Amino acid sequence: MDIPQVPQTGAKADAIKKNLARIKLPRGFKIGLYAIVPDARHLAVGPQGVVTFVGTRKSKVWAVTDRDKDRVADEVKEFAPSISFAIPNGVCFSKDGFLFIAEQNRVLVYPAAEFFYEGPDVAAFVVVKQGELIPPEEESYNHTSRVCRIGPDDKLYITLGQPFNVYAPEKMDLYKKSGIGGIVRMSREGKDREVFATGVRNSVGMDFNPKDKALWFTDNQVDGMGDNQPPGELNRADKAGMNFGFPYFGGGKTRTNEYKNQTPPADVTFPQVEMDAHAADLGMTFYNGRMFPQNYRGGIFSAQHGSWNRTTPVGARVMFTKLKDDGTADKTEVFADGWLTENGEYLGRPVDVAQLPDGSLLVSDDFAGAIYRIWYDGR
Amino acid sequence: MARHRRAMRLIAVAVLLLATAAPSAAGDVAAGRRKALACQACHGLDGLSKLPDAPHLAGQPERYLVKSLDEYRKGVRKNELMTLVVKDLSDQDIADLASYYSAIEVSRAAAEVSPGAVSCSKWNFSMCRTHPRSRSRTRPLPAAIYCSRQLEQECAD
Numbered sequence: 001m002d003i004p005q006v007p008q009t010g011a012k013a014d015a016i017k018k019n020l021a022r023i024k025l026p027r028g029f030k031i032g033l034y035a036i037v038p039d040a041r042h043l044a045v046g047p048q049g050v051v052t053f054v055g056t057r058k059s060k061v062w063a064v065t066d067r068d069k070d071r072v073a074d075e076v077k078e079f080a081p082s083i084s085f086a087i088p089n090g091v092c093f094s095k096d097g098f099l100f101i102a103e104q105n106r107v108l109v110y111p112a113a114e115f116f117y118e119g120p121d122v123a124a125f126v127v128v129k130q131g132e133l134i135p136p137e138e139e140s141y142n143h144t145s146r147v148c149r150i151g152p153d154d155k156l157y158i159t160l161g162q163p164f165n166v167y168a169p170e171k172m173d174l175y176k177k178s179g180i181g182g183i184v185r186m187s188r189e190g191k192d193r194e195v196f197a198t199g200v201r202n203s204v205g206m207d208f209n210p211k212d213k214a215l216w217f218t219d220n221q222v223d224g225m226g227d228n229q230p231p232g233e234l235n236r237a238d239k240a241g242m243n244f245g246f247p248y249f250g251g252g253k254t255r256t257n258e259y260k261n262q263t264p265p266a267d268v269t270f271p272q273v274e275m276d277a278h279a280a281d282l283g284m285t286f287y288n289g290r291m292f293p294q295n296y297r298g299g300i301f302s303a304q305h306g307s308w309n310r311t312t313p314v315g316a317r318v319m320f321t322k323l324k325d326d327g328t329a330d331k332t333e334v335f336a337d338g339w340l341t342e343n344g345e346y347l348g349r350p351v352d353v354a355q356l357p358d359g360s361l362l363v364s365d366d367f368a369g370a371i372y373r374i375w376y377d378g379r
Numbered sequence: 380m381a382r383h384r385r386a387m388r389l390i391a392v393a394v395l396l397l398a399t400a401a402p403s404a405a406g407d408v409a410a411g412r413r414k415a416l417a418c419q420a421c422h423g424l425d426g427l428s429k430l431p432d433a434p435h436l437a438g439q440p441e442r443y444l445v446k447s448l449d450e451y452r453k454g455v456r457k458n459e460l461m462t463l464v465v466k467d468l469s470d471q472d473i474a475d476l477a478s479y480y481s482a483i484e485v486s487r488a489a490a491e492v493s494p495g496a497v498s499c500s501k502w503n504f505s506m507c508r509t510h511p512r513s514r515s516r517t518r519p520l521p522a523a524i525y526c527s528r529q530l531e532q533e534c535a536d
Binding site: 057058140141164223224306310311312313344346 | 416418419432459
Protein backbone atom coordinates (compact mmCIF):
# COMPACT_ATOMS: atom_id res chain seq x y z
CA MET A 1 0.00 0.00 0.00
CA ASP A 2 1.47 3.31 -1.09
CA ILE A 3 1.22 6.27 1.21
CA PRO A 4 0.13 9.40 -0.70
CA GLN A 5 2.76 12.10 -1.05
CA VAL A 6 2.40 15.83 -0.50
CA PRO A 7 2.97 17.68 -3.81
CA GLN A 8 6.21 19.65 -3.69
CA THR A 9 5.71 21.89 -6.72
CA GLY A 10 3.00 24.23 -7.92
CA ALA A 11 1.44 27.55 -6.99
CA LYS A 12 1.91 27.11 -3.24
CA ALA A 13 5.61 26.28 -3.55
CA ASP A 14 6.08 29.25 -5.91
CA ALA A 15 4.34 31.62 -3.49
CA ILE A 16 6.47 30.44 -0.56
CA LYS A 17 9.66 30.84 -2.60
CA LYS A 18 8.60 34.38 -3.47
CA ASN A 19 8.08 35.16 0.23
CA LEU A 20 11.53 33.79 1.04
CA ALA A 21 13.07 36.49 -1.16
CA ARG A 22 12.09 38.94 1.62
CA ILE A 23 13.99 37.12 4.36
CA LYS A 24 17.02 38.98 5.68
CA LEU A 25 20.05 36.97 6.85
CA PRO A 26 23.63 37.85 7.78
CA ARG A 27 26.01 38.17 4.83
CA GLY A 28 26.96 34.89 3.20
CA PHE A 29 23.81 33.01 4.29
CA LYS A 30 21.04 31.84 1.94
CA ILE A 31 17.55 30.49 2.53
CA GLY A 32 15.50 28.20 0.30
CA LEU A 33 12.38 26.06 0.41
CA TYR A 34 13.27 22.57 1.64
CA ALA A 35 9.83 20.97 1.73
CA ILE A 36 6.10 21.65 1.71
CA VAL A 37 4.88 20.09 4.96
CA PRO A 38 1.35 20.95 6.14
CA ASP A 39 1.20 22.30 9.73
CA ALA A 40 4.95 21.67 10.20
CA ARG A 41 5.92 21.97 13.87
CA HIS A 42 8.86 20.32 15.63
CA LEU A 43 11.65 18.57 13.78
CA ALA A 44 13.63 15.38 14.40
CA VAL A 45 16.47 14.83 11.97
CA GLY A 46 17.26 11.12 11.70
CA PRO A 47 20.77 10.23 12.91
CA GLN A 48 21.35 8.25 9.70
CA GLY A 49 20.59 11.39 7.70
CA VAL A 50 17.84 9.63 5.78
CA VAL A 51 14.59 11.15 7.02
CA THR A 52 13.42 14.18 8.97
CA PHE A 53 10.25 13.59 11.01
CA VAL A 54 7.94 16.53 11.53
CA GLY A 55 5.30 16.83 14.26
CA THR A 56 2.05 18.79 14.02
CA ARG A 57 -0.54 20.15 16.44
CA LYS A 58 -3.20 18.20 14.59
CA SER A 59 -3.21 14.44 14.00
CA LYS A 60 -0.37 13.70 11.59
CA VAL A 61 3.37 13.21 11.71
CA TRP A 62 5.26 13.70 8.45
CA ALA A 63 8.32 11.91 7.08
CA VAL A 64 10.45 14.12 4.85
CA THR A 65 13.12 12.53 2.67
CA ASP A 66 15.81 14.09 0.49
CA ARG A 67 16.52 11.02 -1.60
CA ASP A 68 18.79 12.55 -4.22
CA LYS A 69 20.69 14.63 -1.63
CA ASP A 70 20.35 17.89 -3.49
CA ARG A 71 19.38 19.45 -0.13
CA VAL A 72 15.77 19.83 -1.17
CA ALA A 73 13.29 17.20 0.00
CA ASP A 74 11.74 15.18 -2.77
CA GLU A 75 9.32 13.08 -0.75
CA VAL A 76 6.90 14.13 1.99
CA LYS A 77 4.44 11.55 3.29
CA GLU A 78 2.50 10.68 6.39
CA PHE A 79 4.38 8.64 8.98
CA ALA A 80 2.60 5.60 10.42
CA PRO A 81 -0.80 6.42 8.87
CA SER A 82 -2.41 3.53 10.71
CA ILE A 83 -1.77 5.12 14.08
CA SER A 84 -4.14 7.82 15.26
CA PHE A 85 -2.17 10.63 16.85
CA ALA A 86 -3.49 13.41 19.08
CA ILE A 87 -1.38 16.60 18.94
CA PRO A 88 1.83 14.75 18.01
CA ASN A 89 3.97 17.87 18.30
CA GLY A 90 7.07 16.51 20.05
CA VAL A 91 9.41 14.40 17.96
CA CYS A 92 12.97 13.47 18.96
CA PHE A 93 15.59 10.86 18.19
CA SER A 94 17.96 8.94 20.36
CA LYS A 95 21.46 8.63 18.91
CA ASP A 96 20.81 4.95 18.18
CA GLY A 97 17.84 5.75 15.95
CA PHE A 98 14.76 5.36 18.15
CA LEU A 99 12.13 7.96 17.29
CA PHE A 100 10.07 9.19 20.26
CA ILE A 101 6.79 11.00 19.66
CA ALA A 102 5.30 12.91 22.59
CA GLU A 103 1.60 13.55 22.03
CA GLN A 104 -0.97 15.37 24.12
CA ASN A 105 -1.19 12.52 26.63
CA ARG A 106 0.84 9.57 25.35
CA VAL A 107 4.40 8.79 24.30
CA LEU A 108 5.28 6.08 21.80
CA VAL A 109 8.69 4.99 20.53
CA TYR A 110 9.41 3.75 17.01
CA PRO A 111 12.61 1.67 16.81
CA ALA A 112 14.65 2.19 13.64
CA ALA A 113 12.02 4.59 12.34
CA GLU A 114 14.34 5.72 9.58
CA PHE A 115 14.21 2.26 8.04
CA PHE A 116 10.65 1.18 8.75
CA TYR A 117 8.92 4.42 7.78
CA GLU A 118 8.65 3.50 4.10
CA GLY A 119 5.53 1.41 4.53
CA PRO A 120 2.42 1.81 6.64
CA ASP A 121 3.51 -1.14 8.84
CA VAL A 122 5.48 0.63 11.53
CA ALA A 123 6.31 -1.02 14.81
CA ALA A 124 5.63 1.13 17.85
CA PHE A 125 6.06 0.57 21.55
CA VAL A 126 4.43 2.33 24.45
CA VAL A 127 6.63 4.55 26.61
CA VAL A 128 3.84 6.39 28.41
CA LYS A 129 0.34 4.93 28.09
CA GLN A 130 -2.57 7.06 26.90
CA GLY A 131 -3.77 9.15 29.84
CA GLU A 132 -0.63 8.79 31.95
CA LEU A 133 1.55 11.67 30.80
CA ILE A 134 -0.79 14.04 32.64
CA PRO A 135 -4.05 13.34 34.52
CA PRO A 136 -6.69 13.18 31.73
CA GLU A 137 -8.83 15.80 33.47
CA GLU A 138 -5.98 18.29 32.96
CA GLU A 139 -5.95 17.82 29.17
CA SER A 140 -6.41 20.94 27.07
CA TYR A 141 -5.47 22.09 23.61
CA ASN A 142 -3.90 25.29 24.86
CA HIS A 143 -0.20 24.93 25.80
CA THR A 144 -0.13 21.29 24.76
CA SER A 145 2.69 21.27 22.22
CA ARG A 146 5.09 18.86 23.90
CA VAL A 147 8.74 18.75 22.94
CA CYS A 148 11.15 15.97 23.81
CA ARG A 149 14.88 15.23 23.89
CA ILE A 150 17.02 12.28 24.88
CA GLY A 151 19.50 13.69 27.38
CA PRO A 152 23.20 12.92 27.86
CA ASP A 153 22.02 10.60 30.67
CA ASP A 154 20.06 8.62 28.01
CA LYS A 155 16.79 9.65 29.67
CA LEU A 156 13.73 11.00 27.91
CA TYR A 157 12.92 14.64 28.73
CA ILE A 158 9.48 16.10 27.96
CA THR A 159 8.16 19.64 28.45
CA LEU A 160 4.66 19.90 29.91
CA GLY A 161 2.98 23.29 29.43
CA GLN A 162 0.33 24.22 31.98
CA PRO A 163 -2.99 24.87 30.28
CA PHE A 164 -3.87 28.34 31.61
CA ASN A 165 -2.61 31.87 31.21
CA VAL A 166 -1.89 31.87 34.95
CA TYR A 167 -3.17 28.86 36.88
CA ALA A 168 -5.25 29.15 40.04
CA PRO A 169 -3.53 28.44 43.40
CA GLU A 170 -5.54 25.24 43.94
CA LYS A 171 -3.74 23.69 40.94
CA MET A 172 -0.28 24.25 42.36
CA ASP A 173 0.22 21.02 44.32
CA LEU A 174 -1.01 18.78 41.54
CA TYR A 175 1.07 20.58 38.91
CA LYS A 176 4.25 20.48 40.97
CA LYS A 177 3.80 16.78 41.60
CA SER A 178 3.03 15.86 37.99
CA GLY A 179 5.49 18.27 36.37
CA ILE A 180 2.77 20.25 34.57
CA GLY A 181 4.26 23.70 34.05
CA GLY A 182 7.68 22.09 34.00
CA ILE A 183 9.89 19.44 32.46
CA VAL A 184 9.75 15.75 33.35
CA ARG A 185 12.26 13.00 32.67
CA MET A 186 12.08 9.23 32.65
CA SER A 187 13.91 6.22 31.34
CA ARG A 188 13.50 5.41 27.67
CA GLU A 189 11.06 2.70 28.72
CA GLY A 190 8.95 5.24 30.60
CA LYS A 191 10.06 4.17 34.08
CA ASP A 192 11.47 6.18 37.02
CA ARG A 193 9.61 9.32 36.08
CA GLU A 194 10.63 12.44 37.97
CA VAL A 195 10.00 16.15 37.74
CA PHE A 196 13.19 17.73 36.39
CA ALA A 197 12.22 21.43 36.45
CA THR A 198 9.29 23.45 37.84
CA GLY A 199 8.09 27.06 37.59
CA VAL A 200 7.83 26.92 33.81
CA ARG A 201 4.76 28.32 32.08
CA ASN A 202 4.83 26.74 28.63
CA SER A 203 8.13 25.57 27.21
CA VAL A 204 8.00 24.54 23.56
CA GLY A 205 11.70 24.16 22.89
CA MET A 206 14.73 22.64 24.58
CA ASP A 207 18.16 21.24 23.84
CA PHE A 208 21.21 20.05 25.74
CA ASN A 209 24.50 21.88 25.43
CA PRO A 210 26.85 19.10 24.31
CA LYS A 211 29.75 20.95 25.94
CA ASP A 212 28.60 21.09 29.58
CA LYS A 213 25.39 18.98 29.37
CA ALA A 214 23.18 21.82 30.70
CA LEU A 215 19.58 21.78 29.47
CA TRP A 216 18.42 25.02 27.85
CA PHE A 217 14.77 25.74 27.17
CA THR A 218 12.54 28.52 25.92
CA ASP A 219 9.45 29.63 27.85
CA ASN A 220 6.38 31.56 26.71
CA GLN A 221 5.26 34.18 29.15
CA VAL A 222 2.04 35.65 30.55
CA ASP A 223 -0.53 37.39 28.37
CA GLY A 224 -2.84 40.23 29.25
CA MET A 225 -0.23 42.49 30.91
CA GLY A 226 0.19 44.82 27.95
CA ASP A 227 2.19 44.73 24.74
CA ASN A 228 5.63 45.21 26.29
CA GLN A 229 5.76 42.95 29.31
CA PRO A 230 6.65 40.40 30.51
CA PRO A 231 9.70 39.32 28.47
CA GLY A 232 10.02 35.91 26.81
CA GLU A 233 12.68 33.59 28.19
CA LEU A 234 15.64 31.43 27.33
CA ASN A 235 16.59 29.40 30.42
CA ARG A 236 19.42 27.17 31.56
CA ALA A 237 19.00 24.19 33.89
CA ASP A 238 22.35 22.70 34.88
CA LYS A 239 20.83 20.33 37.43
CA ALA A 240 17.54 18.72 38.40
CA GLY A 241 15.08 20.37 40.77
CA MET A 242 15.41 24.00 39.72
CA ASN A 243 12.40 26.38 39.94
CA PHE A 244 12.03 28.97 37.17
CA GLY A 245 9.56 31.27 38.91
CA PHE A 246 6.13 30.82 37.33
CA PRO A 247 3.39 31.57 38.46
CA TYR A 248 4.94 34.12 40.86
CA PHE A 249 6.86 35.62 37.98
CA GLY A 250 5.16 35.98 34.61
CA GLY A 251 8.40 36.25 32.64
CA GLY A 252 11.81 37.60 33.66
CA LYS A 253 11.41 39.43 36.97
CA THR A 254 7.89 40.71 36.20
CA ARG A 255 5.47 39.62 38.92
CA THR A 256 2.06 38.29 37.87
CA ASN A 257 -0.99 40.20 39.10
CA GLU A 258 -2.55 36.98 40.37
CA TYR A 259 0.38 36.16 42.71
CA LYS A 260 1.77 39.63 43.41
CA ASN A 261 0.89 39.47 47.10
CA GLN A 262 2.50 36.10 47.67
CA THR A 263 6.14 35.52 48.52
CA PRO A 264 7.94 33.71 45.70
CA PRO A 265 10.26 30.81 46.53
CA ALA A 266 13.76 32.02 47.52
CA ASP A 267 15.55 29.78 45.04
CA VAL A 268 13.98 30.99 41.78
CA THR A 269 16.29 30.89 38.76
CA PHE A 270 15.82 33.79 36.35
CA PRO A 271 16.31 33.47 32.59
CA GLN A 272 19.66 33.69 30.88
CA VAL A 273 18.13 35.80 28.11
CA GLU A 274 15.05 38.03 28.18
CA MET A 275 13.47 38.03 24.74
CA ASP A 276 10.96 40.52 23.26
CA ALA A 277 7.61 40.36 25.06
CA HIS A 278 5.09 38.00 23.37
CA ALA A 279 7.43 37.07 20.51
CA ALA A 280 6.73 33.39 21.38
CA ASP A 281 10.11 31.69 21.57
CA LEU A 282 9.57 28.05 20.58
CA GLY A 283 12.03 25.50 19.18
CA MET A 284 15.76 25.72 19.75
CA THR A 285 18.95 23.83 18.95
CA PHE A 286 22.62 24.04 19.71
CA TYR A 287 24.67 24.52 16.58
CA ASN A 288 27.42 21.93 16.30
CA GLY A 289 27.98 21.98 12.56
CA ARG A 290 31.01 23.03 10.54
CA MET A 291 29.25 24.79 7.69
CA PHE A 292 28.54 28.10 9.49
CA PRO A 293 31.38 30.45 10.50
CA GLN A 294 33.20 29.92 13.82
CA ASN A 295 31.08 32.59 15.55
CA TYR A 296 28.00 30.33 15.39
CA ARG A 297 29.56 27.11 16.62
CA GLY A 298 28.45 26.10 20.09
CA GLY A 299 25.71 28.76 20.13
CA ILE A 300 21.92 28.48 20.18
CA PHE A 301 19.51 29.02 17.33
CA SER A 302 15.91 29.56 18.43
CA ALA A 303 12.67 30.25 16.58
CA GLN A 304 10.16 32.95 17.43
CA HIS A 305 6.67 32.03 16.30
CA GLY A 306 5.50 35.63 16.59
CA SER A 307 2.94 37.18 18.93
CA TRP A 308 -0.65 35.99 18.77
CA ASN A 309 -2.56 39.02 20.07
CA ARG A 310 -0.08 41.87 20.47
CA THR A 311 -1.51 45.15 19.06
CA THR A 312 1.51 45.38 16.77
CA PRO A 313 2.74 41.87 16.04
CA VAL A 314 6.36 41.05 16.91
CA GLY A 315 8.56 38.01 16.28
CA ALA A 316 8.44 35.50 13.40
CA ARG A 317 12.24 35.36 13.38
CA VAL A 318 15.14 33.06 14.00
CA MET A 319 17.38 34.28 16.83
CA PHE A 320 20.98 33.41 17.64
CA THR A 321 22.42 33.38 21.16
CA LYS A 322 26.14 33.18 21.70
CA LEU A 323 27.46 31.62 24.91
CA LYS A 324 30.37 32.62 27.11
CA ASP A 325 33.18 30.22 27.95
CA ASP A 326 31.53 29.47 31.30
CA GLY A 327 28.43 28.18 29.46
CA THR A 328 26.11 31.10 30.26
CA ALA A 329 24.50 33.41 27.70
CA ASP A 330 26.59 36.13 26.11
CA LYS A 331 24.35 37.99 23.69
CA THR A 332 21.32 37.40 21.50
CA GLU A 333 20.77 38.78 18.00
CA VAL A 334 18.27 38.44 15.19
CA PHE A 335 19.54 35.88 12.68
CA ALA A 336 16.69 35.66 10.17
CA ASP A 337 13.61 37.83 9.82
CA GLY A 338 11.16 39.17 7.26
CA TRP A 339 8.17 36.85 7.77
CA LEU A 340 6.26 39.74 9.34
CA THR A 341 5.32 42.48 6.84
CA GLU A 342 5.45 46.21 7.63
CA ASN A 343 1.62 46.03 7.80
CA GLY A 344 1.80 43.45 10.57
CA GLU A 345 0.70 40.51 8.45
CA TYR A 346 2.38 37.11 8.88
CA LEU A 347 3.82 35.48 5.76
CA GLY A 348 5.16 32.67 7.88
CA ARG A 349 5.63 31.70 11.52
CA PRO A 350 8.82 29.82 12.41
CA VAL A 351 8.35 27.04 14.95
CA ASP A 352 11.49 24.93 15.23
CA VAL A 353 15.10 24.82 14.08
CA ALA A 354 17.24 21.72 13.53
CA GLN A 355 20.64 21.02 12.08
CA LEU A 356 21.12 18.77 9.07
CA PRO A 357 24.23 16.53 8.92
CA ASP A 358 25.85 18.92 6.39
CA GLY A 359 25.70 21.73 8.97
CA SER A 360 22.85 23.66 7.36
CA LEU A 361 19.81 24.67 9.42
CA LEU A 362 16.19 23.64 8.90
CA VAL A 363 13.41 25.99 10.00
CA SER A 364 9.80 24.76 10.24
CA ASP A 365 6.80 27.04 9.67
CA ASP A 366 3.28 25.94 10.64
CA PHE A 367 1.60 28.95 9.05
CA ALA A 368 3.01 28.50 5.55
CA GLY A 369 3.17 24.73 6.03
CA ALA A 370 6.79 24.48 5.00
CA ILE A 371 10.35 23.72 6.01
CA TYR A 372 13.12 26.06 4.92
CA ARG A 373 16.83 25.38 4.75
CA ILE A 374 19.44 28.01 5.63
CA TRP A 375 22.97 27.42 4.38
CA TYR A 376 26.22 29.37 4.27
CA ASP A 377 28.24 29.86 1.11
CA GLY A 378 30.16 32.98 2.14
CA ARG A 379 28.95 34.97 -0.86
CA MET B 380 -37.21 60.84 -20.58
CA ALA B 381 -38.13 62.88 -17.53
CA ARG B 382 -40.09 60.00 -16.14
CA HIS B 383 -37.13 57.70 -16.67
CA ARG B 384 -34.85 60.05 -14.76
CA ARG B 385 -37.31 60.21 -11.88
CA ALA B 386 -37.43 56.42 -11.77
CA MET B 387 -33.64 56.26 -11.60
CA ARG B 388 -33.63 58.73 -8.75
CA LEU B 389 -36.17 56.64 -6.86
CA ILE B 390 -34.08 53.52 -7.34
CA ALA B 391 -30.99 55.38 -6.10
CA VAL B 392 -32.85 56.48 -2.99
CA ALA B 393 -34.08 52.95 -2.41
CA VAL B 394 -30.55 51.53 -2.69
CA LEU B 395 -29.28 54.14 -0.26
CA LEU B 396 -32.00 53.27 2.24
CA LEU B 397 -31.20 49.59 1.96
CA ALA B 398 -27.53 50.26 2.54
CA THR B 399 -28.11 52.26 5.72
CA ALA B 400 -30.58 49.73 7.02
CA ALA B 401 -28.09 46.86 6.71
CA PRO B 402 -26.34 45.87 9.98
CA SER B 403 -22.90 46.32 8.38
CA ALA B 404 -23.34 50.09 8.52
CA ALA B 405 -21.98 50.16 12.07
CA GLY B 406 -18.72 48.41 11.32
CA ASP B 407 -15.86 49.54 9.10
CA VAL B 408 -14.29 46.74 7.07
CA ALA B 409 -10.95 48.53 6.60
CA ALA B 410 -10.64 49.32 10.30
CA GLY B 411 -11.63 45.74 11.06
CA ARG B 412 -8.82 44.39 8.91
CA ARG B 413 -6.28 46.47 10.84
CA LYS B 414 -7.69 45.32 14.17
CA ALA B 415 -7.74 41.71 12.98
CA LEU B 416 -3.93 41.64 13.21
CA ALA B 417 -4.52 40.60 16.82
CA CYS B 418 -6.75 37.72 15.64
CA GLN B 419 -4.65 36.40 12.73
CA ALA B 420 -2.51 33.96 14.71
CA CYS B 421 -5.54 31.77 15.44
CA HIS B 422 -8.27 32.79 12.97
CA GLY B 423 -6.13 34.04 10.07
CA LEU B 424 -6.30 37.39 8.34
CA ASP B 425 -8.17 35.42 5.68
CA GLY B 426 -10.63 34.21 8.32
CA LEU B 427 -9.55 30.59 7.96
CA SER B 428 -8.61 28.79 11.17
CA LYS B 429 -4.89 28.42 11.83
CA LEU B 430 -5.17 25.99 14.70
CA PRO B 431 -7.49 23.11 15.35
CA ASP B 432 -9.44 24.54 18.24
CA ALA B 433 -10.17 27.91 16.64
CA PRO B 434 -13.13 28.30 14.24
CA HIS B 435 -13.14 29.81 10.76
CA LEU B 436 -14.49 33.34 10.87
CA ALA B 437 -14.62 34.06 7.13
CA GLY B 438 -18.17 34.72 6.02
CA GLN B 439 -19.67 34.15 9.48
CA PRO B 440 -22.91 36.05 10.01
CA GLU B 441 -22.02 39.49 11.28
CA ARG B 442 -24.59 39.41 14.05
CA TYR B 443 -23.21 36.12 15.31
CA LEU B 444 -19.68 37.54 15.46
CA VAL B 445 -20.88 40.60 17.38
CA LYS B 446 -22.85 38.40 19.75
CA SER B 447 -19.94 36.01 20.34
CA LEU B 448 -17.41 38.76 21.03
CA ASP B 449 -19.85 40.52 23.29
CA GLU B 450 -20.54 37.31 25.22
CA TYR B 451 -16.83 36.71 25.74
CA ARG B 452 -16.47 40.31 26.89
CA LYS B 453 -19.32 39.96 29.38
CA GLY B 454 -17.95 36.63 30.59
CA VAL B 455 -21.05 34.70 29.48
CA ARG B 456 -18.75 32.62 27.28
CA LYS B 457 -15.32 31.72 28.56
CA ASN B 458 -12.17 30.59 26.81
CA GLU B 459 -8.59 30.88 28.02
CA LEU B 460 -7.54 32.87 24.95
CA MET B 461 -10.71 34.69 23.91
CA THR B 462 -11.47 35.97 27.40
CA LEU B 463 -8.04 37.60 27.38
CA VAL B 464 -8.23 39.27 23.98
CA VAL B 465 -11.76 40.73 24.17
CA LYS B 466 -11.49 42.37 27.55
CA ASP B 467 -10.39 45.75 26.18
CA LEU B 468 -12.46 45.77 22.98
CA SER B 469 -14.92 48.66 22.50
CA ASP B 470 -18.31 48.30 20.79
CA GLN B 471 -16.74 49.92 17.74
CA ASP B 472 -13.85 47.41 17.72
CA ILE B 473 -16.35 44.55 17.83
CA ALA B 474 -18.45 46.08 15.05
CA ASP B 475 -15.37 46.61 12.87
CA LEU B 476 -14.04 43.09 13.42
CA ALA B 477 -17.44 41.54 12.76
CA SER B 478 -17.89 43.49 9.56
CA TYR B 479 -14.40 42.57 8.34
CA TYR B 480 -14.69 38.85 8.94
CA SER B 481 -18.27 38.61 7.69
CA ALA B 482 -17.25 40.43 4.49
CA ILE B 483 -14.77 37.72 3.49
CA GLU B 484 -16.30 35.64 0.74
CA VAL B 485 -16.06 31.90 0.96
CA SER B 486 -16.98 29.22 -1.52
CA ARG B 487 -18.29 25.91 -0.33
CA ALA B 488 -18.69 22.41 -1.62
CA ALA B 489 -20.15 19.40 0.10
CA ALA B 490 -17.60 16.88 1.34
CA GLU B 491 -16.87 14.00 -0.98
CA VAL B 492 -17.12 10.62 0.64
CA SER B 493 -14.71 8.08 -0.80
CA PRO B 494 -15.51 4.43 -0.25
CA GLY B 495 -13.06 1.73 0.73
CA ALA B 496 -10.99 3.15 3.60
CA VAL B 497 -8.59 0.50 4.88
CA SER B 498 -9.13 -0.52 8.45
CA CYS B 499 -6.14 -0.44 10.72
CA SER B 500 -6.32 -4.03 11.84
CA LYS B 501 -6.61 -5.45 8.36
CA TRP B 502 -3.86 -3.24 7.10
CA ASN B 503 -1.35 -4.06 9.80
CA PHE B 504 -2.04 -7.63 10.55
CA SER B 505 0.88 -8.78 8.40
CA MET B 506 3.25 -6.70 10.50
CA CYS B 507 2.60 -8.83 13.54
CA ARG B 508 3.97 -11.86 11.80
CA THR B 509 6.77 -10.49 9.69
CA HIS B 510 8.36 -7.86 11.83
CA PRO B 511 12.09 -8.67 12.14
CA ARG B 512 12.01 -8.42 15.91
CA SER B 513 9.37 -11.03 16.11
CA ARG B 514 10.88 -14.36 17.13
CA SER B 515 9.04 -16.52 14.68
CA ARG B 516 6.80 -16.06 11.70
CA THR B 517 3.75 -17.10 13.62
CA ARG B 518 4.46 -15.58 17.00
CA PRO B 519 3.52 -11.91 17.11
CA LEU B 520 5.48 -9.25 18.93
CA PRO B 521 4.81 -9.03 22.64
CA ALA B 522 2.06 -6.84 24.00
CA ALA B 523 4.07 -3.71 23.31
CA ILE B 524 3.11 -3.68 19.67
CA TYR B 525 0.76 -0.82 19.11
CA CYS B 526 -1.54 0.34 16.41
CA SER B 527 -5.03 0.42 17.76
CA ARG B 528 -7.04 -1.54 20.27
CA GLN B 529 -8.32 -3.65 17.46
CA LEU B 530 -4.82 -4.50 16.33
CA GLU B 531 -3.67 -5.34 19.83
CA GLN B 532 -6.43 -7.87 20.07
CA GLU B 533 -5.56 -9.42 16.77
CA CYS B 534 -1.90 -9.58 17.68
CA ALA B 535 -2.44 -11.05 21.11
CA ASP B 536 -1.27 -14.60 21.57
